[in-house]
Amino acid sequence: MNDKQLFKEFKKISSFKPSQTWKAKNRELLLSQIFSAQEALKPSYFNSVLKGFSLIPQSAMVAVFILAITLSGGFLGLRAAQNTVPGDSLYIAKIAGEKTKLALTFNNKNKARLGLEFAGNRAKEINQVLADTDVVEDKDEKVEKLVFNFHKEINGAKSRLKKINKNSEPANSKKESEKTPVASPENNLAQNQTEENELAKDDSEADDKEPQVFSANLGKDENGLEIYDANAGESGSAVAVEESALADEDVQNASTTDEGFADVSTTNPEEILKQAGDSLDSDDISAALNLIEEAGQVINQIEENSGATSTEDLKIEALEIEESAATTSEEGVN
Amino acid sequence: MSAKRIKDKILYLRLKQKDKEAFIKAYDNYINDIYRFIYFKVGSKEDAEDITSQVFLKSWDYIQNNDLLEYKTIKAFFYRVARNIIIDHYRGKNTQANISIDNKENQIDIIDEKVDLGKEVDLKNDIKNLQQAMRELKDEYREVLMLRYINELSIKEIAEILDKSKGNVRVLIFRAIKALKNIVN
Numbered sequence: 271m272n273d274k275q276l277f278k279e280f281k282k283i284s285s286f287k288p289s290q291t292w293k294a295k296n297r298e299l300l301l302s303q304i305f306s307a308q309e310a311l312k313p314s315y316f317n318s319v320l321k322g323f324s325l326i327p328q329s330a331m332v333a334v335f336i337l338a339i340t341l342s343g344g345f346l347g348l349r350a351a352q353n354t355v356p357g358d359s360l361y362i363a364k365i366a367g368e369k370t371k372l373a374l375t376f377n378n379k380n381k382a383r384l385g386l387e388f389a390g391n392r393a394k395e396i397n398q399v400l401a402d403t404d405v406v407e408d409k410d411e412k413v414e415k416l417v418f419n420f421h422k423e424i425n426g427a428k429s430r431l432k433k434i435n436k437n438s439e440p441a442n443s444k445k446e447s448e449k450t451p452v453a454s455p456e457n458n459l460a461q462n463q464t465e466e467n468e469l470a471k472d473d474s475e476a477d478d479k480e481p482q483v484f485s486a487n488l489g490k491d492e493n494g495l496e497i498y499d500a501n502a503g504e505s506g507s508a509v510a511v512e513e514s515a516l517a518d519e520d521v522q523n524a525s526t527t528d529e530g531f532a533d534v535s536t537t538n539p540e541e542i543l544k545q546a547g548d549s550l551d552s553d554d555i556s557a558a559l560n561l562i563e564e565a566g567q568v569i570n571q572i573e574e575n576s577g578a579t580s581t582e583d584l585k586i587e588a589l590e591i592e593e594s595a596a597t598t599s600e601e602g603v604n
Numbered sequence: 605m606s607a608k609r610i611k612d613k614i615l616y617l618r619l620k621q622k623d624k625e626a627f628i629k630a631y632d633n634y635i636n637d638i639y640r641f642i643y644f645k646v647g648s649k650e651d652a653e654d655i656t657s658q659v660f661l662k663s664w665d666y667i668q669n670n671d672l673l674e675y676k677t678i679k680a681f682f683y684r685v686a687r688n689i690i691i692d693h694y695r696g697k698n699t700q701a702n703i704s705i706d707n708k709e710n711q712i713d714i715i716d717e718k719v720d721l722g723k724e725v726d727l728k729n730d731i732k733n734l735q736q737a738m739r740e741l742k743d744e745y746r747e748v749l750m751l752r753y754i755n756e757l758s759i760k761e762i763a764e765i766l767d768k769s770k771g772n773v774r775v776l777i778f779r780a781i782k783a784l785k786n787i788v789n
Contacts, residue, residue, distance in 0.1 A: 284640070303661065
């Protein structure tokens with residue numbers, strides 16, 4: 271048998287195939303085994319979503335995963351940074367987060383709101399630093415820096431609120447001019463002049479009123495603020511009564527809610543700033559400005575007190591050193 | 605990439621997506637070849653049918669849970685699975701590859717209804733003769749001859765199934781033919 275004959279034999283055998291009946295039966299059997307099992311484990315919506323994801327290239331999935339981790343890590347980092355103070359590793363993240371928030375805010379009023387929030391954060395940090403007994407070395411520096419930043423924030427908020435106030439004034443004056451009939455341009459000019467004078471008068475009155483709202487500050491002592499100086503005497507008391515009456519009037523005029531000026535004697539700058547924020551929310555800008563001023567003065571007071579305390583600590587320490595030195599020298603002599 | 609390769613790839617992806625129609629298509633395309641390959645290895649119709657069913661079931665399971673990175677075609681993959689199941693079958697039975705010609709139970713049923721009686725008889729005789737001769741060959745030679753001349757696979761496909769180089773496969777075929785000729789003659 272040569273190669274050709276051999277291949278011919280092979281060719282014949284290659285026509286060999288299984289029974290058609292068996293093939294059909296076997297097909298049905300296999301289909302029932304495979305797909306009936308799958309019907310029982312029918313993929314849920316979740317699985318079908320996963321199936322969809324399986325079609326996405328692996329590299330894209332990896333990139334999305336890394337992005338998700340980075341963003342969530344950043345978010346979690348910011349959350350963790352909420353209670354940090356200067357000196358902590360995440361404090362920079364906190365400040366960066368605040369700056370980003372501000373940059374992404376476009377409304378003057380919202381920016382002012384944020385400024386108050388950040389000022390509140392500074393006030394909170396001041397309290398935290400002062401309450402921390404562990405760190406003593408650069409405590410004063412930290413407090414000084416925080417106070418500086420606090421004033422920066424509230425000044426920023428103040429300027430924005432003043433801008434808003436200014437922008438709203440022409441609208442007010444316009445309303446008044448609409449009320450009174452205008453006969454001629456000359457009358458119009460005279461009327462505008464009158465209105466301006468009135469506005470200027472209002473401003474000056476407001477300026478006059480401002481210190482009297484803060485009459486609470488006049489009778490202050492080292493421990494805090496007092497509303498009324500009972501030891502001032504008759505004239506003093508008369509002035510105090512008048513001032514407190516004016517203060518009450520301003521309280522009634524300025525605030526529409528009870529929450530705004532419920533406790534004028536609060537020494538917590540955070541609380542005051544929160545009240546300022548509430549006033550801002552109810553579009554009471556003058557009240558907000560007043561509260562910001564008050565918060566600034568409270569912070570100054572806290573700074574002074576902390577300075578006094580640290581000086582006292584140093585004095586005590588010095589005394590202790592002197593005493594121990596004296597004791598040692600006595601022992602040496604003996 | 606050739607059109608055939610692309611079609612094969614598409615079929616694989618559809619199988620991966622648990623497409624019933626894709627499974628039916630793969631079954632219809634490869635059942636004859638796989639059955640023939642197994643039959644000439646194990647020599648028993650019942651065993652060949654059982655093992656053929658196992659090949660498709662195990663292939664389906666494997667495709668769902670793994671990626672066929674080392675196989676270029678589904679066909680090669682099916683043959684590989686068939687070979688592995690046959691090896692397990694041998695281990696289980698503890699017998700060597702056996703194309704029995706004496707056992708009446710192992711008589712080949714020529715199932716192709718279209719073939720007339722005369723041709724059926726001729727075919728039976730041819731298979732019988734060849735079986736006799738190939739029985740005396742080494743397993744390796746028998747396998748490569750079956751894949752090349754009975755299953756009509758290309759050198760490339762055989763190389764993929766046997767996990768050998770194309771050169772090795774050519775040498776094997778050459779030696780197998782030589783040995784078979786010596787036996788027949």
